[in-house]
Amino acid sequence: MTAVLRARALGKKYQRRWALTDCTLEIPAGHVTGLVGPNGAGKSTLLNLAAGMLTPTAGTIEVCGGRPGSGPAQLAKVGYVAQDTPTYARLTVSDHLRLGARLNPSWDDALARRRIERLGLDPNQRAGKLSGGQRAQLALTLGLAKRPELLILDEPVAALDPLARREVLQDLMEAVAEHGLSVVLSSHLVADLERVCDHLIVLVTSQVEITGEIDGLLATHHRLVGPRRDIATLPADQHVISASHTDRQTTLIIRTEAPILDPAWTVSTIGLEDLVLAYMGRTARVGSGSGSGRRPALEVLR
Amino acid sequence: MIEFHLDVRSGVSPYLQVVQQVRQALRLGLLREGDQLPTVKDVVARLAINPNTVLKAYRELEHDGLVAARPGVGTFVTRTLADASLAAHGPLRQDLRRWLAKARLAGLDDESIEALFMTTFRTAAQENIA
Known part of the structure; x- marks a missing residue:
């Protein structure tokens, strides 16, 4: 079994508080892994560590065979859509696609344009004027078109209505089937996780309670x-x-x-x-x- | 071609629901030898479920000798389940009706009948495994 993410005794401390302690995990490649736990359990911290946005205080983490955020080659392998689905408010939708194409060596422009068109997003609209759901869709489009080995999604569907939620998950699963990409996503919506995930991590008060194949x-x-x-x-x-x-x-x-x-x-x-x-x-x-x-x-x- | 649906409230795992729906379609003659099952990508894009769930279901059906995968083409039905056992349904149903009448005569209500059937069914199934 090849692991897409491997953590050993991983820990992260913010000033005095440990947000994640003694986290030992192995997530196999080619799977969709759900990360659940109460608010403040350390889910976003774990995902940020995997994406290379944070550096560990203790232990080690290895993602797609490398240290997160260690260089351009590593960054190209991992896609990350953070919790508030960040976009650049003053840039238009098509600016975002151009930015994606410049910054990502394996950018799939056809996929990005197809998706934007199907979602009915106006390419000339500024991201700041999009609705929460549209912004989430744009952020996910960037994540998918990057064609990463691992796509990390922090609460990807939280801002979406049920129909948009289903569409996002359909697109995500299609990408998994087509490109064999691995996905780690956090969500409070267990019913969604039950559909799309085959692996699960339960994180409670900064510790992994259980992990395994669902x-x-x-x-x-x-x-x-x-x-x-x-x-x-x-x-x-x-x-x-x-x-x-x-x-x-x-x-x-x-x-x-x-x-x-x-x-x-x-x-x-x-x-x-x-x-x-x-x-x-x-x-x-x-x-x-x-x-x-x-x-x-x-x-x-x- | 058949279309799958998913009942998340049923408590039956998604992969098993796919297996059961194929078996049901085979039993009812909705799928016949040579018919193609929906591709993994199609099922996934329609139901928003994990591709491994569909693969697992198709592997199990293949293991049971009901379908065969032709790499690059798709998964095809190799055997049907609408066979001689269909003929046995009639007499079995009659037996069951007689048993139901007996149960009602003994004063059992719907819930008790269902509970009795399910516990007996489960115990028998467990004994078969053991």
Whole structure:
């Protein structure tokens, strides 16, 4: 497996606060990876480190075989559309395309013009006069026409209406199918991620909670419902992600590779949204402080 | 040619939905031997889903001997599922109707019947795996 992004014990500190700690990851090439987590979890920091906009405080990160932002060859391999889909307000749409063509050695001008035309953007319009959604589309056009090996998108569809959102994702997936490009995108919209992503990273309070292939993650996580039970009595290979209890009943979300044999449980599969929420709720509930090394064990709420 | 759709609320993974829709089309005779499946690019551009999802689904169908990929051309149906088993549907449905009547006579409501069927179905499926 070739990795498009490899991070080892990666960390980033802003003045006193660690925005990302001990992040070890490997993202395989040719895949679409979703990055989820609560606001302030460190998603944008991780993406900025991958794009070379930030330098790590600790650890290492390698993107497409090189150090992010290390030179023109490296910059050509990685496309990055930041969270607020930045464009130059005083430049027109066609100025942006000209700029893209000058700055990017593998620029696909035909792709860029086709896309602008299909979106119905006026080439002579200044970017500052575009709507939020149109600006996002322009920024994405630049990212796609650059023809990078890895395209990094921070909340690419947040500003878009449902129809535009679907169109962006369709174009993105078409580009993945056609050019075999790898994509890492952050989003709060888990339903979108479920459609377009095959890998997932859950980032909570500056740490990676879980990462892996989505089908594999869904196959190894289960919801167990049964009579009330102390979770300390579960088999060692069943890792409890979330637990809630009533007087008589216990509901768990667990991770296990092994079959669940105990007939007392009603076992059901969980969707991606439940999985993400279970991991996101985990650290919030135990109230762990970030950057202090090991997080405390899960507490049982009654 | 068939068109795929995706039900994100179903809880069934997208790749499995594609597999099931092809199998269903084969069973109903909507797809026959020699028919071409939509290209990965077409499916992806229509549904906004991950190309690997479609590839995975097509690989599984290929593994089951239902379709074959011709590199550079496309994926084609090699076998149909609208076979002898279709003839068995009638008698099986009658059995099921009789069972349903029995269940109602015993006082089960719709939900209980569904729950009983699903748990029995799952247990039987698990026993087959084990």
